[in-house]
Amino acid sequence: MGKSGIVFDMDGVVFVGDTPVQGVRGALMDLRAKGVCVLFMTNNSTKTRGAFVQKLRRMGIVARREEIMCTAYGCAFYLRRKYAGKKARAYVIGEGGLFEEIRNAGFEIVNESLAGGKAGFGTADAEDFNGNAGRIADFVVCGLDREFTYAKAAGALWHLQRKAALFGANADPTLPTESGLLPGSGSVLAMVEKASGKKAFVIGKPNAFLLLEHLKRHRIKAKDALFVGDRLDIDIAVANKCGMHSVLALSGIAKRKDVKNAPEGCKPQWIIKSAAHMREVLEKLKWA
Numbered sequence: 001m002g003k004s005g006i007v008f009d010m011d012g013v014v015f016v017g018d019t020p021v022q023g024v025r026g027a028l029m030d031l032r033a034k035g036v037c038v039l040f041m042t043n044n045s046t047k048t049r050g051a052f053v054q055k056l057r058r059m060g061i062v063a064r065r066e067e068i069m070c071t072a073y074g075c076a077f078y079l080r081r082k083y084a085g086k087k088a089r090a091y092v093i094g095e096g097g098l099f100e101e102i103r104n105a106g107f108e109i110v111n112e113s114l115a116g117g118k119a120g121f122g123t124a125d126a127e128d129f130n131g132n133a134g135r136i137a138d139f140v141v142c143g144l145d146r147e148f149t150y151a152k153a154a155g156a157l158w159h160l161q162r163k164a165a166l167f168g169a170n171a172d173p174t175l176p177t178e179s180g181l182l183p184g185s186g187s188v189l190a191m192v193e194k195a196s197g198k199k200a201f202v203i204g205k206p207n208a209f210l211l212l213e214h215l216k217r218h219r220i221k222a223k224d225a226l227f228v229g230d231r232l233d234i235d236i237a238v239a240n241k242c243g244m245h246s247v248l249a250l251s252g253i254a255k256r257k258d259v260k261n262a263p264e265g266c267k268p269q270w271i272i273k274s275a276a277h278m279r280e281v282l283e284k285l286k287w288a
């Protein structure tokens with residue numbers, strides 16, 4: 001067997017909102033002590049990898065930037081590869097983290113004035129919404145934006161009516177918080193898709209691209225890797241698609257009863273109460 005690794009989805013597995021899932025910190029330390037490579041992945045596009053390092057650190061979990069794959073960084077990486085050698089322009093719907101990663105990847109952002117969530121436009125003429133008249137974006141990339149406005153959607157539409165391609169960080173309809181669900185990135189993306197008639201190419205899970213890239217960078221083969229997630233249609237689906245071992249943690253969205261009705265590709269190999277119970281899976285796998 002090669003180097004073994006476990007990829008943990010973050011929201012609903014390692015933490016819920018800003019609250020760490022009980023016992024997970026200790027479980028991660030145990031895994032590392034056993035020599036298992038511990039990696040993190042999230043469809044969340046609002047933060048840079050560095051910001052996730054900080055967030056984990058506040059919960060007492062030590063992680064390096066390279067151990068984290070988030071969709072702000074992941075979208076920038078994917079798009080950099082797609083537009084390699086071209087001076088491409090971006091129109092971004094998202095929060096500071098997505099703007100920062102897209103900027104760091106060397107793209108010119110035509111609506112830079114909207115970075116940080118400012119609404120930017122006050123009138124209702126289509127020409128006023130483009131972000132920067134005369135510079136047509138090559139692509140629109142859309143992540144979660146908790147200050148999403150009609151004006152931002154109108155701006156995206158202006159570029160999409162010309163030549164821009166449409167990309168989404170993820171299609172997650174909702175965002176779990178300690179007090180319940182909020183509209184997710186997929187709900188924001190849905191408005192842009194509806195208005196433009198264009199279907200976005202979704203870069204985050206359940207697309208396997210970023211997960212396979214994450215494993216490759218750490219020299220881990222899919223067959224020697226586990227994915228621990230809380231959503232059947234996204235996490236378990238992507239793990240199964242990649243040929244990884246799939247583990248459902250019941251600390252987030254999916255409940256035990258949801259598994260029975262899940263389509264075949266979305267059924268987990270194992271179910272645990274939370275990621276604090278990784279030992280049960282390791283014993284079955286004979287990794288313990």
Ligand SMILES: [Mg+2]
Nearest residue numbers: 009011012230
């Ligand atoms: Mg999750």
